[in-house]
Amino acid sequence: MVKASGASEVAEGERVLLSLRHANPQLHLGVREARGLAEVAAEWIRRGVSAADLRRALTGELPKEGVRSAVGFLRHRLVQKLPAPVAAPAPVPPVSSTPVREFIVCEGEGEEHVFRPVGDEALCGPCAREANRAYWAARRAEMESEPDPLPWRERVAAIIESEQRAERGAEAGPPAVLAATRASGSVRDAGAGS
Numbered sequence: 001m002v003k004a005s006g007a008s009e010v011a012e013g014e015r016v017l018l019s020l021r022h023a024n025p026q027l028h029l030g031v032r033e034a035r036g037l038a039e040v041a042a043e044w045i046r047r048g049v050s051a052a053d054l055r056r057a058l059t060g061e062l063p064k065e066g067v068r069s070a071v072g073f074l075r076h077r078l079v080q081k082l083p084a085p086v087a088a089p090a091p092v093p094p095v096s097s098t099p100v101r102e103f104i105v106c107e108g109e110g111e112e113h114v115f116r117p118v119g120d121e122a123l124c125g126p127c128a129r130e131a132n133r134a135y136w137a138a139r140r141a142e143m144e145s146e147p148d149p150l151p152w153r154e155r156v157a158a159i160i161e162s163e164q165r166a167e168r169g170a171e172a173g174p175p176a177v178l179a180a181t182r183a184s185g186s187v188r189d190a191g192a193g194s
Contacts, residue, residue: 006042009042009045009046010038010039010041010042011038012041012042012045012051013037013038013039013040013041013042013044013045013054014034014035014038014041015051016041016051016054016055016058017029017033017034017037017038017041017058017074018031018034019055020055020058020059020070020074023055023059024059024062026062026066026067026070027058027059027067027070027073027074028070029070029071029074033070033071036071037071037074037075037078040075040078040079040082041054041078043082044057044078044082044083047082047083047084047085047086048083048086049083057077057081058074058077058078100116101116101117101118102116103115103116104116104117104122106122106123106124106127107122107123107127108123108124108126108127108128108130108131109127109130110127
């Protein structure tokens with residue numbers, strides 16, 4: 001039923017079985033009885049169950065009417081609740097080495113030198129960092145030369161003022177339309193005359 005195993009797993013299984021008497025006196029086993037069940041308990045340990053989990057599985061949910069035979073009850077539980085075998089880990093596929101890129105000449109300032117690119121870059125690491133520093137220094141100088149932006153209250157006031165001017169201008173209408181309406185006396189005539 002269960003194949004022979006290492007002595008350490010059998011000894012661990014026997015220790016768990018003998019310790020059950022402390023968890024519940026109904027599960028008291030003698031040494032000979034524990035040795036008889038130790039091989040089945042060792043199979044649990046081989047399948048990755050810890051000693052504490054094995055103890056919990058054997059002592060949990062005992063029958064309400066009590067256990068008549070500790071050996072029979074534990075044998076039945078060890079066999080019936082035996083966890084599925086642990087699947088062997090899938091073999092790890094060999095890591096394919098990425099092809100090594102050819103050296104290219106760096107397009108940066110200074111002496112001509114070569115580097116091995118990772119992607120499609122044309123600058124080596126130090127030259128790319130120096131180009132970034134120069135770019136951001138120019139951006140900082142540009143930003144510092146610009147005038148400070150208006151505070152938000154002044155921007156909001158300017159927006160409101162421009163909207164009010166636009167409303168007043170829409171009420172007045174364009175100058176050509178106003179002159180035409182005055183001359184003809186009606187808006188209809190001004191629309192027909194244009």
